[in-house]
Amino acid sequence: MFVDSHCHLDFPELASQLPEVLERMRANHVTHALCVSVNLPDWPRLMELVRGHEHLWASVGVHPDYEDTPDPSVEQLVGLAADPKVVAIGETGLDYYRLTGDLEWQRERFRRHIRAARETGKPLIIHTRAAAADTLRIMEEERAAETGGVMHCFTESQEVADAAIAMNFYISFSGIVTFKNARDLQEVARTIPLDRVLIETDSPYLAPVPHRGKLNDPSKVVHVAEKIAELRGIPVDEVSQASTSNFFRLFKDVKQ
Template sequence: MDLFDTHAHLNDENYNEDRDEMIQRARQAGIRHIVNIGFNLASSRESIKLADSYDLIYAAVGIHPHDAAEAGPGYLEELEKMALHPKVAAIGEIGLDYYRDLSPRPVQRKVFVEQMALAKKLQKPIIIHDRDAHGDMMDILRKEKLGPSGGVMHCYSGSWEMARELLDMGFYISIAGPVTFSNAARLKDVAARVPRDRLLIETDAPYLTPAPYRGRRNEPAHIQYTAEEIARLRGMEKEDLAKMCAENGRKLFRIA
């Protein structure tokens, strides 16, 4: 299959014992590209190192809302330097998280908007994290506008009505392992309705492991189960769904 895991954290310590083997399993499963995501300056640098080490891995650099309070003076300049690396495909993950509130909400919003502006300056797509912050997220996006390089709402968890507005703004919608859960009726509905040219899939590994491995460590090879469920929901063959989403990912992240 032609698979593209558009969001993973492969520099996570959960892979310290078998990282190379895990990446080889991804290749064997048909994964041709992975975007590895930064969440602060240190992890963004690690993401670039991984991208340099493996041909199928590309990097994203950014400050996650959990880490927004630690974004000190000069952080944007550091991100800009990193983003010039030829294998940095996006600015992310950035956004808002009102579930854990690990950074003050005003600081989250400020750092998010600053990174959106940086992405526009650098002509890079953005990867957005939005958890329990739909209202403020949509208000910011309506005001700040998505840049011409586009963006993706990662691990989508909102309603179809919200997805439709995001699609009108120019966003891609990315679906992760929870779509395989039996109680995910709203997410299944969204996965079935997103237009063909705007749908992405991801693992968010090592998190959000799909059935049948729910509760265990996730890894990119498991994306095939997410693809299989979305294909079922859309009445497609799994291989066709995988290829469609992979082509969308390559277009968004400008990967040949």
Template sequence: MLFDTHAHLNADDYNDDLAEVINRAEEEGVSNIVVVGFDRKTIEKTMELIDKYDHIYGCIGWHPVDAIGCTEEDLYWIEDLCTHPKIVAFGEIGLDYHWDKSPRDVQQKLFRRQIQLAKKVKLPIMIHTRDAIEDTINILQEEHAEEVGGIMHCFSGSVETAKQCLKMNFYISLGGPVTFKNARKPKEVAKEVPLDRLLIETDCPYLAPHPFRGKRNEPAYVKLVAEQIANIKEISFEEVAEATTKNAKVIFGIE
């Protein structure tokens, strides 16, 4: 009934109780989860999880924060892994100007390269952007990312920016912040973006929704995101659950 389109169950945070976390998600009606791997360690763990659990799928790529550490060998490895039938997206890739770990020109070069790779392997793109939305959109446009489309993960931009992304064949994904009292932009986006272009996610273990803000997040809490969007749109929870699950299966190519 619910589809968590972005989770990091490959994080060390779940080393002690991963099975229980997955069970709790199923009990809350979470029928599918996409686990995102963004470096060597988390990609390897992602591949293990998608082979172990029928309802878990994978998304792999190289995170912009660590762009400076990405080698040609890493990219060839990722491209090869993308042939796995349960890898359903390429990412999370993009730009992150909040942290200083990788120079902007290095991030931009890797971002372009990975968009080109995603087009080569014919997978939608999972976008991470932080303090870099203008450059992110410019590169997506210049590299014709609309050919494969994708997801603006944990979208925090304005309604106007969301509309630009929709024109490029991207879905808008909302997570825990839409439940925060002071989060004006995600609420405006939830209201304005058509239901057939919305997705929900947790980005767990990060960004837990209210009333768990500040604690470890987990896929079961994606239900709280759906409930908040239903409140904002003044429609039923069931409508949000059905639509966002359908949207996820469309973009990820899941039957």
């Protein structure tokens, strides 16, 4: 039994073949998937998708890369998060890799998401790229530890992982952990506590080896678990059981 803790089934590449994707999930024992919001204009379409499937769930939030999109208020996020199919706030965070210049708007957006998470009691889904120090600083200043959450598609250092775990966060590994050049990340996956590990695809992107470069979908999260098991020298069933238990512990509103 596997769970994909982060995917984008509403993106056109996957939405156009949803029945086939769901069948591949079933065939590979992927029982649940969390479909993560990236902006508010597309959020109704995301919700329409998850409402039709009892094993699909959603978040609400605006990705830090989305500059030219409506910025949510705390009150708006809290109101949308009241939907029973919404189990998390995000994805949110900071990304200094793709965007440059004055990014204070990104930091303020991140703060609003953390405040909404604290008000709703729902966990955060955090994206951070080339911005680890500011991400951790804002998490601490805004008391993100009160809700906890997940550092999704983790690619940072052991020190960043340890700091996030100390703030009640889980570390989620994507197909990147299977890449040959991801040695530092593989060491993080090998050493952090297993009770803090989640697995994800971030599909339709980042397909794991042996599917690298191809369209990704939640059925391929199995390969992420297999790689983590290989790195830790344990059976894949142990990674499956731990990551699945961790998912339901963090996203407590998801019905099993």
